[in-house]
Amino acid sequence: MTTERARISLSVAPAYTGSELLAVMSARLLKDGQTVFAGVGIPLLAAILAQKTHAPGLTILFEGGVIGPFVEAGKLPPSTNEQRCSRRANMLVSITEVLLLLQRGYVDVGFMGGAQIDRFGNLNSSFIGDAENPKIRLPGTGGGNDIASLADMIVAMKHEKRRFVEKVDFITSPGFLDGGDTRAQAGLPAGGMFRVVTDLGILGFEAESRAMTVLALHPGVSAADIKANTGFELPVPDDVEVTPAPTPNELAILRELDPEQLYTA
Amino acid sequence: MSIPSYLDLRQKTRARDRSLRDKVMSLEEAAALVADGDSLAIGGCTASRTPMAMIWALIRAGKRDLEVSRSIVSTEGDLLYASGVSRHIITSWFSQGIVWGVSKVMRAYTESKRARFEEWSHMAMGLRYRAGAMGVPFMPMRSMLxxxxxxxxxxxxxxxxxxxxxxxxxxxALNPEVAIIHVQRCDAYGNAQIDGLTFMDIDMAMAANKVILTTERIVSNEQIRRHPDQTKIGFFTVDAVVEVPFGCAPHECYGLYEPFYTHMDLYAQMTARDADTGAKAYLDRFYHEPKNWADYLSRIGMAELLDAQRRGSGIYDD
Structure with a gap:
């Protein structure tokens, strides 16, 4: 029903939800021919959207042990471990084997959502508050730690001050740790944060310091908006790019994929 | 955390009857193979191929203090906490599923320190079972650092x-005392075929000191021998075989039924208001009151069962 309304409004101006914006902007970062290890939610949607637009040769891996599926529109899986993930896959393997592909170096991009991130791209999905006495016990790493430890990462998440913090309460999935070369020193010589896609813009990381920086703003978003929604000093270059708005085609594909708005509400 | 002595591990294996013999029994008889305090590994992942009927039987048998491990834990983890069967779960991710949000029951038990959720990365869980399966004390890896x-x-x-x-x-290494694994079909000896995703189940079966298989159907040994390449878990690791149709309900069993989504929504609603009373009400209605497994399925409802089966069998359709 919501979908109907959205479709009608399309003929006037392309209206979209924050989640749809996230899915479109992160899909555009994926390149044809790449191998992407995708988590559930926006990453899964964005990877399928990329596959159906500019990257038909994208190979998607799911944590459940799935290599190269074509997930069916309207039948999105509730996690990356149910049979819907395996639709028309090239190969099914065990969870351990698919995760070991990350370690062996077969994965170009790791792609997941995030609950809390800091200026060095460390992600927390384990505890809000002190780990010993947490305010909220979150579900934990799953494969997130493995993906973030072993691949170049794209993270898609809502841009809110409480989510973009100076230091995460707990490092579930490592970014650049304390910045500089601390990640490599900890025993993680490969991978690291590549992009963070939010509903306000696209962020990257400075080559030396490894601190987060703004690469582009979405249409209608100002430098002041993104700073006001970030809990740490976030540099915005004067000549920062503006991303092209989601196209009607991209939105139509997304809405066909997720008619029940499981992940795009 | 201590790693079992290698010679003890071998001795336990040597002491098992590993012959080709009929191991078919009831859920209740299989539950009797699990002792209070045992380490218990659960096959499947999230809402997929969860050996729910065996978990149901362990809860009904009033087991206590099992140290539970699984690749990813969903609603069954809530129920193991709420029933008192386990106060310690070792896994990489614990909640009903991302579409239902963070589990209220998991939160209530862990935040009040009534139970422990020991978190490892997903690959670490897999390599811990693999080390157990290989008979070595550890595996090296490059994440979690x-x-x-x-x-x-x-x-x-x-x-x-x-x-x-x-x-x-x-x-x-993880060498669980008991592993419980659900499969689509196996013979009376425990030669199991698994369709679709195998998760960590094959390593888990090799690592455990005892394996209880529940199965949608028991088939003949002749049928197994026609396709030995399809045998994923071998009879020599298996100690019990229980035939339980819809043995993962309300979770899915690949190619046969998808998760029972309406029932999963009901569970989320029942536990959202108040985790403790909600989980207790759910346990009473679906775990303690049913006369048997068929009665449990009846309480979930025929309409839901048919819907899950229709969606599940569609995976092989064009």
Whole structure:
């Protein structure tokens, strides 16, 4: 029903939800021919959207042990471990084997959502508050730690001050740790944060310091908006790019994929 | 956290009757093979191929203090906490599923410290079972380093690689006392065929000191021998076989039924208002009151069962 309304409004101006914006902007970062290890939610949607637009040769891996599926529109899986993930896959393997592909170096991009991130791209999905006495016990790493430890990462998440913090309460999935070369020193010589896609813009990381920086703003978003929604000093270059708005085609594909708005509400 | 002595591990295996023999029994008889305090590994992942009927039987039998491990834990983890069967779950991710949000029951039990959720990375869980399956005390790996997850685990160690000088993480073997695994079909001896995703089940079966298989159907040994390449878990690791149709309900069993989504929504609603009373009401209605497994399925409802089966069998359709 919501979908109907959205479709009608399309003929006037392309209206979209924050989640749809996230899915479109992160899909555009994926390149044809790449191998992407995708988590559930926006990453899964964005990877399928990329596959159906500019990257038909994208190979998607799911944590459940799935290599190269074509997930069916309207039948999105509730996690990356149910049979819907395996639709028309090239190969099914065990969870351990698919995760070991990350370690062996077969994965170009790791792609997941995030609950809390800091200026060095460390992600927390384990505890809000002190780990010993947490305010909220979150579900934990799953494969997130493995993906973030072993691949170049794209993270898609809502841009809110409480989510973009100076230091995460707990490092579930490592970014650049304390910045500089601390990640490599900890025993993680490969991978690291590549992009963070939010509903306000696209962020990257400075080559030396490894601190987060703004690469582009979405249409209608100002430098002041993104700073006001970030809990740490976030540099915005004067000549920062503006991303092209989601196209009607991209939105139509997304809405066909997720008619029940499981992940795009 | 201690790693079992290698010779003890071998001795336990040698002491088992590993012959080709009929191991078919009831859920209640199989539950009697699990002792209070045992370490218990659960097959499947999230809402997929969860051996729910065996978990149901363990809860009904009033087991206590099982140290539970699984790759990813969903609603069954809530129910193991709420029933008192386990106060310690070792896994990589614990909640009903991302579309239902963070589990209220998991939160209530862990935040009040009534129960422990020991978090390892998903690959660490897999390599811990693999080390157990290989009969070695640990496996080296390259994730978890530098993270808070590593700081809070017991038993993982870093080492300087003797070949390259790199920093590696060593994760300790998991050799569960009992593994419970659900499969689409097996014979009376425990030769099991698994369709679709195998998760960590094959390593888990090899690592455990005892394996209880529940199965949608028991088939003949002749049928198994026609396709030995399809046998994923061998009879020599298996100690019990229980035939339980819809044995994963309300979770899915690949190719046969998808998750029972309406029932999963009901569970989320029942536990959202108040985790403790909601979980208790759910346990009473679906775990303690049913006369048998068929009665449990009846309480979930025929309409839901048919819907889950229709969606599940569609995976092979064009």
């Amino acid at each position: 530098g993270s808070g997850v590593l700081d809070r685990t017991e038993g993982a160690k870093t080492m300087e690689c003797p070949f390259t000088g790199e920093t590696l993480l060593l994760v300790p």
